[in-house]
Amino acid sequence: MKIQIFGRDAEGGEGLKMEEPEKVRKPAGVKNRLLASCDQENPCKIPPSYKISMETLEKVERLMREDVSDTVAILKVLSDPMRLRILKALRIEDLCVCVLVELMNCEYSKLSYHLKLLKEAGLIDCTQDGNFLIYHLTESGEKKVTSFGIF
Amino acid sequence: MKIQIFGRDAEGGEGLKMEEPEKVRKPAGVKNRLLASCDQENPCKIPPSYKISMETLEKVERLMREDVSDTVAILKVLSDPMRLRILKALRIEDLCVCVLVELMNCEYSKLSYHLKLLKEAGLIDCTQDGNFLIYHLTESGEKKVTSFGIF
DNA sequence: TTAATATTTCAAAAATATTTGAAATATTGA
DNA sequence: TCAATATTTCAAATATTTTTGAAATATTAA
Numbered sequence: 001m002k003i004q005i006f007g008r009d010a011e012g013g014e015g016l017k018m019e020e021p022e023k024v025r026k027p028a029g030v031k032n033r034l035l036a037s038c039d040q041e042n043p044c045k046i047p048p049s050y051k052i053s054m055e056t057l058e059k060v061e062r063l064m065r066e067d068v069s070d071t072v073a074i075l076k077v078l079s080d081p082m083r084l085r086i087l088k089a090l091r092i093e094d095l096c097v098c099v100l101v102e103l104m105n106c107e108y109s110k111l112s113y114h115l116k117l118l119k120e121a122g123l124i125d126c127t128q129d130g131n132f133l134i135y136h137l138t139e140s141g142e143k144k145v146t147s148f149g150i151f
Numbered sequence: 152m153k154i155q156i157f158g159r160d161a162e163g164g165e166g167l168k169m170e171e172p173e174k175v176r177k178p179a180g181v182k183n184r185l186l187a188s189c190d191q192e193n194p195c196k197i198p199p200s201y202k203i204s205m206e207t208l209e210k211v212e213r214l215m216r217e218d219v220s221d222t223v224a225i226l227k228v229l230s231d232p233m234r235l236r237i238l239k240a241l242r243i244e245d246l247c248v249c250v251l252v253e254l255m256n257c258e259y260s261k262l263s264y265h266l267k268l269l270k271e272a273g274l275i276d277c278t279q280d281g282n283f284l285i286y287h288l289t290e291s292g293e294k295k296v297t298s299f300g301i302f
Numbered sequence: 303t304t305a306a307t308a309t310t311t312c313a314a315a316a317a318t319a320t321t322t323g324a325a326a327t328a329t330t331g332a
Numbered sequence: 333t334c335a336a337t338a339t340t341t342c343a344a345a346t347a348t349t350t351t352t353g354a355a356a357t358a359t360t361a362a
Contacts, residue, residue, distance in 0.1 A: 052246075052250070056243060060240045060243050060246075061254065063236070063240060063243065064236055064239075064240065064254050066239070068232050068235045069232065071235060071301055072230055072232050072235060075226055075230035075301075076349095078226050078230075079223055079226035079227040079230045080223065080349095080350090081220065081223050082350095084219045084222060084223060084226075085214070085215055085219060088215075088217070088219075089211045089214060089215065092207060092210055092211050092214065093203060093211060095203075096308085097308070097309060097310095098307095098308065098309085099203070101309095103211060103212065103215050104215070107351085107353080108308080108309065108310080109310075109312095109352070109353070109354090110350080110351060110352075111309095112310055112311080113310095113311095113350075113351080115310095116310085116311095128358095128359090130307095130308090130360060131306095131307055131309075131358080131360060132307095132359095133309065147300055148299055148300070149298050149299070149300070150226075227319095231319095231320090247338085248340095249337095249338065249339085257321095258321080259338080259340080260321080260322070260323070260324095260339090260340075260341080260342095261320080261321060261322075262339095263340055263341080264320070264321080264340095264341095265320090267340085267341095279328095279329090281329060281337095281338090282328080282330060282336095282337055282338045282339075283339085284338075284340095
């Protein structure tokens, strides 16, 4: 696959792109990989509507290198009906495991698994009172849950 | 497990909870399941700090019944590094599969799988230009991605 | 002590999601 | 028409996540 690169434009998404005379570039570094096979003997074949500037390309490549693992981790934890419902409940009231078990209508061990994930993600925590564990949203959990605007 | 229920309080989370004299209730309907074994011969054993009002309980139970499947579905789609990075890229610029393949540094079939999930979730779509498919964020995708405040 | 209770942990089983590579499809250009 | 290209589809192999039930832990109550 080969890509044609057009001259600089004023910041991706800004609208107004001026199209400079067609000119195939062969840049160094990261761009090399992306545009490797694009040169004179090997002319680029791309659809006419498809133009992309060096600036935009670089911007996208920079984004690609950003670490998304934290975001993914939190999204993974949130993307489960049981865990979402636990969070919803705890937003209203701190609840002990025994009540959650009844509310969720499930086995202790199952609930416990999900509570563990939520806790490991720092979204909830619990305090002990005798034999009972009473779970609550953490401050950061409260914030995240709110900022995701999920509920 | 048995739960002790205390008198009405003014809306969960409003602060100021007045604690009426201890009184075990045995309500009907949904509450029955939750509080089934809580009566005179079978006195409730809960930790002293743990009080919950009928109102709060009802509120939580109502929440439990709400359907979260749409939210879960979208969160599931978002909770993958590859898909997140695709979305990030498409926020900057519409991109054809061939460029995405290079950016993501992966096989076509793999990329295609993730594009499909994103498309099925209505977050992205594509237009065809000859042999090329050029993917873009949908309007609703744009909105969702923004509202989740992920990037 | 001992028994009962609330909860977690663990490992195996089951369910889901992802990756892989080959083959299919559709479009272009000769 | 035919070959080349861009992309998707498919089914099998892998990997990850979730469920299950039994056993472990820790606390209370007797």
